[in-house]
Amino acid sequence: MTNNKKIKVGILGASGYTGSDLVRLLINHPNVDIKLLTAERKAGQTMADIFPHFIGHDLPILNKIGEIDWATVEVDVIFCALPHATSQEIIKGIFEQTSGKKQIKVIDLSADFRLRDPDTYKRWYGNDHTAIALQPRAIYGLTEYYRESVKSADLVACPGCYPTAILLALKPLLKQDLIKSEDIIIDAKSGVTGAGRSLRESNLFTEVSEAMNPYGVGHHRHMPEIEQELSVSAESAVTMSFTPHLVPMNRGELITAYVKLEENKTIEDLRKGLAVTCDKEHFMTLLKEDQMPATRMVRGSNNFVVNVYKDRIKGRAIVIAAIDNLVKGSSGQAIQNMNVMMGLDEECGLKQVALFP
Ligand SMILES: NC(=O)C1=CN([C@@H]2O[C@H](COP(=O)(O)OP(=O)(O)OC[C@H]3O[C@@H](n4cnc5c(N)ncnc54)[C@H](OP(=O)(O)O)[C@@H]3O)[C@@H](O)[C@H]2O)C=CC1
Numbered sequence: 001m002t003n004n005k006k007i008k009v010g011i012l013g014a015s016g017y018t019g020s021d022l023v024r025l026l027i028n029h030p031n032v033d034i035k036l037l038t039a040e041r042k043a044g045q046t047m048a049d050i051f052p053h054f055i056g057h058d059l060p061i062l063n064k065i066g067e068i069d070w071a072t073v074e075v076d077v078i079f080c081a082l083p084h085a086t087s088q089e090i091i092k093g094i095f096e097q098t099s100g101k102k103q104i105k106v107i108d109l110s111a112d113f114r115l116r117d118p119d120t121y122k123r124w125y126g127n128d129h130t131a132i133a134l135q136p137r138a139i140y141g142l143t144e145y146y147r148e149s150v151k152s153a154d155l156v157a158c159p160g161c162y163p164t165a166i167l168l169a170l171k172p173l174l175k176q177d178l179i180k181s182e183d184i185i186i187d188a189k190s191g192v193t194g195a196g197r198s199l200r201e202s203n204l205f206t207e208v209s210e211a212m213n214p215y216g217v218g219h220h221r222h223m224p225e226i227e228q229e230l231s232v233s234a235e236s237a238v239t240m241s242f243t244p245h246l247v248p249m250n251r252g253e254l255i256t257a258y259v260k261l262e263e264n265k266t267i268e269d270l271r272k273g274l275a276v277t278c279d280k281e282h283f284m285t286l287l288k289e290d291q292m293p294a295t296r297m298v299r300g301s302n303n304f305v306v307n308v309y310k311d312r313i314k315g316r317a318i319v320i321a322a323i324d325n326l327v328k329g330s331s332g333q334a335i336q337n338m339n340v341m342m343g344l345d346e347e348c349g350l351k352q353v354a355l356f357p
């Protein structure tokens with residue numbers, strides 16, 4: 001696509017955290033015109049009414065989704081930043097209403113189309129999927145691994161934030177037979193925006209400040225998603241242990257994975273294996289040996305940083321990685337996928353330097 005062609009974009013759920021970060025990033029994307037924004041409770045307001053950082057930016061008013069006529073609305077790409085289960089209903093409606101009339105590409109940030117097996121979806125999310133027929137059409141949007149399929153997709157299911165960090169760290173190692181697919185133990189920490197903007201007692205300042213809270217221990221719904229994708233790289237079924245924690249910061253995610261080395265493999269082999277992948281990827285960086293991945297390295301950027309260390313337990317290694325959950329873990333990754341789908345440079349609009357301090 002020529003560099004001056006503008007893609008008309010709609011963002012569903014723009015009054016939420018990932019939706020508003022999409023708006024923040026897309027305002028400066030040279031090939032995008034933001035044509036449509038939606039909200040539910042906040043419909044009728046402007047972005048600047050809700051979020052002061054948008055003051056001075058001319059953006060469409062927030063509409064209710066029900067008011068949109070998908071057959072006639074002028075958009076090429078829809079980002080769907082809605083809660084799980086709502087997303088599948090809305091996306092089904094969009095494809096039904098546009099079928100045979102126009103082509104809209106949908107990039108979904110929810111979990112609704114990430115799991116390939118509908119029974120697994122039901123078991124972990126608790127509801128029947130209402131758009132199962134669309135599932136085979138959805139491409140898992142971990143761009144670094146599904147780029148070729150994303151190019152021609154009209155429905156992309158962006159990975160969850162924890163899966164993004166974990167998969168980018170471990171897939172290269174499994175794929176190159178550098179670590180074993182058994183005994184993978186992952187400890188993960190996320191900032192509070194990971195839980196979304198809707199009101200919840202557990203997310204009050206008093207509950208999350210001066211605190212570190214584990215949650216979903218042994219049953220977090222990202223487990224089947226992570227296992228699904230690690231199994232693809234390992235070419236065998238992977239089960240792993242995963243414990244997330246809520247930490248008192250707004251953005252950012254740090255994952256620490258304890259893994260077993262394959263026979264005769266060393267930490268140097270793992271470093272080389274990660275380097276092979278990171279060197280060819282725009283947003284992945286293997287840090288120098290003496291550098292520690294930290295959320296402040298990636299805050300506000302689409303970058304992923306990783307490093308690998310020797311464990312004191314023989315035959316094991318420790319892999320640590322960091323991302324910003326709202327950028328590489330959701331909005332930035334979604335834009336990366338849009339760039340691939342629309343034939344743009346993958347880095348377009350995503351070259352922000354991380355915010356420090
Ligand atoms: N936060 C994160 O770090 C990540 C989130 N995700 C996923 O992205 C999606 C959005 O997450 P996030 O931005 O955090 O969520 P928020 O709760 O912050 O925002 C949800 C958005 O959806 C709108 N909405 C809620 N219910 C409905 C409904 N019934 N019909 C139409 N619109 C509705 C809300 O509008 P209003 O507020 O006006 O009612 C709001 O704009 C979720 O599926 C989430 O799991 C994925 C990766 C990371």
Ligand SMILES: CC(=O)N[C@@H](CCC(=O)OP(=O)(O)O)C(=O)O
Nearest residue numbers: 110111160161162190191194195
């Ligand atoms: C801190 C926090 O609560 N994080 C969310 C994950 C956010 C994410 O990746 O989103 P999906 O909901 O799209 O899977 C959680 O653990 O459920």
